Amino acid sequence: MIGIFGASGFIGRNLIDHFNQREIPFRAFVRRQGLQLANMAIIDFDDPATYRHHFEGLSAAVLLISASVPATFANDLVSEVDRNVIPHVKFLQSMRGSSIQHVVYLSSGGTIYGVPQQPKISEEHPTVPISTYGCGKLMVENAIRTLSVAEGWSYSILRASNPIGKYQSPEKGQGVVAAAVRAAFLGAPIDIWGNGQALRDYIDVRDLCAAIDTVLKPKGQKGAIYNVGSGRSLSVNEVIDLCAYACGRPIRRNYVPEKSFLVKDVELNCDAITRDTGWKADFDISGAIQDFVWDYRKKIQAAS
Template identity: 55%
Template sequence: MIGVFGGSGFIGRNLVDCLNEEQRSFRVFSRRKVVGLHAETKIIDFEQPESYREYLKGLETVILLVSASVPSTFANDIASEVERNVLPYSRFLRAARSTGIRHIVYVSSGGAVYGQPIAPIITEEHPTNPISPYGCAKLMIEEMIRTMSTEGGWTYTILRASNPIGRYQSSEKGQGLVARALDAAVSNTALDIWGDGTSLRDYIDVRDLCDVIARSLTAEVVKNEIYNVGSGSVYSINEIVEICSSVSRTEIKKNYISQKSFLVKDVKLSIDKAMRDLNWKPKFDVWSSIESEFTHTIALIPGYSAGRTSVV
């Protein structure tokens, strides 16, 4: 049995769709129920594993998507990152040691853990020198999973994902540039952009990310390995906003503000290792991913009509 922890979130909801399509046997663990989530769901407090310890004994594989923050949430507060992310994971891993769990898949960060690049393309061998509390916490969780694997008796796959975009993403939780840009389009408000908008990022369709997660459940070659997961292409922030404007048929007003010190300037991930070991390659381009996210966004707004303002 597969356990999906954090299955009601953005990535989790897409992963549920993916696992259902593949007819996998799984169970979702979440803080809350989600209407329309087609999965058996157990409501738990991830931070208190003793309260759901019995559920762990029936699991062989766990997929860990739980996060109490996004890159900017506790930007200057390492104590909050440790308290709300690192310590809950340490308690979970302690509880997992005496169960039937044999494999752990953890979705980490493909940019924040590396810090400022020292090479044009970042491979998995690139040094990990995070410059933000968010990236530091992600790396600490990676190291706990790896360090405790021998005593815990599990193998692991760590997926360092780039910026996932697509269906179910929400701007209300600060989940990325595309969600905020589309929200600005439909609400006719200005979009805050840190810096001058020239920073380069890799944006991956969440469906492609979920495909990698699903493949990592069975392929023996991915055990005790770390993989970058991205689209293999980079776009500037300004380019992504322009695509969002075109898709929404609305000119998005931009408000440029000071660059944040905790943000990495340019990130281009090498995905060669994942493509080779998993026999995988991305299926969706950025344009179609943003279209999918926009379609989902406006479906939730009664009477919304795109194209109120022409794009210039």
């Protein structure tokens, strides 16, 4: 039985769909009411007393909970540590003596490496994050590696690129695609940091869910760190062009000074996870954007 912690989020809801389609048994853990599932529990991720008793029967835990996106706390490292790092450490320590033998942690391929020192970033690239978000992710990674040695459980850390897909929330600042599509339907401009030429690696969330599933299986390396991306980078301007095409509407752009914590021109080398597990991205990014627009249009129609 697999525990999905952060099941009500964008990626969590897609992972539930993935597991249901493949009849993979799971329990869903959320921080607030929203999903209606028979095997769901509401927990406070900052308080182990609310979830420790749920560990019984779990063989693995997928950690998708995050209290921030890259720009949330800007340069406030104290908030990042309080809201994200410490709760994860509490969780990992509370696993002591439980049935959980494997942890999958969703890290960040776009922020954890810092300024790229090579055209395509492999897992051996130095980790020198320039944002508090990336710094927090690296702290949690190190906690996982350290505590796994003493406690004897294994782990898989996935440094994912920018996911796109169903359930993504434009209102929560979940990526440029969600923001661009919302701007298109509102007829409002979208703020773009810098000149829009910064390159990013994007991935269909269904491919990301498949990667999570893959590292939970015996063929995955236990104690591995993998980049997970499409292997292809697009500029922000190119992505907004694809969004405008999918929406059938123009998107006005408001270029603003770029932030100091912005990491530009990130393209991930994902050869390691393909070599070790056979996983590779199957879905086209333009198709992922079109699927997102279709889903967003349905939400608008349902609300009207």
